Amino acid sequence: MPARTSSNRPKPLTTSRGKSGRPAKTNRPVPAQAIRQGKRSAQPAQKKAAPIKAGQGKAGQGRAAQPLKLIAKVRNKIAPATRKTTKEVKQAPQAKKAPQAKKAPQAKKAPQAKKVVQARKSPAQRPPIATTSGTPQPRPAPDSLWVTVDQYLVDQLVPQDPALTQALHDSAAAKLPNINVAPNQGKFLHLLARIHGAKRILEVGTLGGYSAIWLARALPTDGKLVTLEIDPKHAEVARANLARAGLSHLAEVRLGRGVDSLAQLAAEGAAPFDLVFIDADKPSNPDYFTWALKLTRPGSAIIVDNVVRRGLVADPTSSDPNVLGVRKLNELIAAEPRVTATSVQTVGSKGHDGFTLILVTG
DSSP, X not given: OOOOOTTTSOOOOOOOBOTTSSBOOOOSOOOHHHHHHHHHHHHHXXXXXXXXXXXXXXXXXXXXXXXXXXXXXXXXXXXXXXXXXXXXXXXXXXXXXXXXOOOOOOOOOOOOOOOOOOOOOOTTTSOOOOOOTTOOOOOOOOOHHHHHHHHHHHHHHSOOOHHHHHHHHHHHHTTOOSOSOOHHHHHXXXXXXXXXXXXXXXXXXXXXXXXXXXXXXXXOTTOEEEEEESOHHHHHHHHHHHHHTTOTTXXXXXXXXXXXXXXXXXXXXXXXXXXXXXXXXXGGHHHHHHHHHHTEEEEEEEEEEOOSGGGGGGOTTOOOHHHHHHHHHHHHHHHOTTEEEEEEEEEETTEEEEEEEEEEOO
C-alpha cells in the first residue's frame, strides 16, 4: 500500500451556509469510511419508497416521503375548495334545475260561426225588373213554398166546385190573362161579403168572371152584383161563366171603361153599394176610389187588390205606372177624413202582393 503524501491527502472541508440557512457545499475531505457508509445509506433511497401508513409520525417517514407531504400541503393551500372526496362528490346535492317558464295558455279558438241557412229570397228581395215608363212589369214566378202552402190551404178549406173550375178552364181556353184571384182569396172575398151582410156589390174589373161568381154567391136572393169590364172578349167569357153557375139573375156585366161606367152609375142614381171590389188597371186606382166614395154610404167597405206590387210600392223612385197609381191611392186615403183603412201584404200562388181594406165612416 503506498504511503500517503501531502499531495494525495484530502483537503480540509469548509462549509458555508446559503441564504436558506442550510449547509452549503463543503470542501473538507471526507474520510473513506464515511464515503463507504454514505454509499450504503444512499442505496435504500434509490429503491421504491414503501407506502406510508396512516398514523405514522415523522420518525417513521423517510426522506423520500417529505416531498409528497410538501406537495400535499401546497395542493391544500392552492385549491382546498375544489378538492372533494369521492363520497362528497356522490353525496353532493345536484343543482336544482331552473323552473321552466310556464307555457302561456293558448288562446281559445274562437268558436266557428254556425253556418246560417239562408232562406229563399222572396220576389221582393230579388232585383227589380227595369222597365220603360208605361210598360207593365212582368210578373215573376211565385216562390215554390208559397205555392205549396196555398195548395195545401185550398185542398183543406176550399172544396172543389165544378162551376169555378170550369170558369178557370174557359178563361184559359180563351187565352185570358192568368191574373184572376187565387181560390183561397176568392173565398176570402165571399166570406167578407157575407160577414158584412152585403146586398149590393160593385166590382171594377171582371176578367173571366171567377171572382164575380164568389161575390155573387154571397148575395141574398134579392141582392145585386154589378161588374165592370173594358174588354168585350173578357165580358163575353164572364157572362157565360156566370150563367153556367146559375147567377145571371144576380150579376150584371157592364162593358166600357171603368171610369165611364162609374160615372154612368152615378148619373143613373144607383143605390149605394155595400161592398166595392177594385181589381182593374192600377194607374186608375185613384179615380176608382174617388168614384167608389160617391157610390157608397157610411159603413160600406172598399177592397183594393194588388197594392204591394212585390214590395215596389215602398220605392219612392219607382216610375212604374202601376206602382205610382197605388202610391197615389194611399195618399188619397191618408188625406180622406171620411174613411179609415189598412193594407196587408200577402204571399201565395200569385206571388208577393197585398190588398187594402177601407171602411167608409162618413
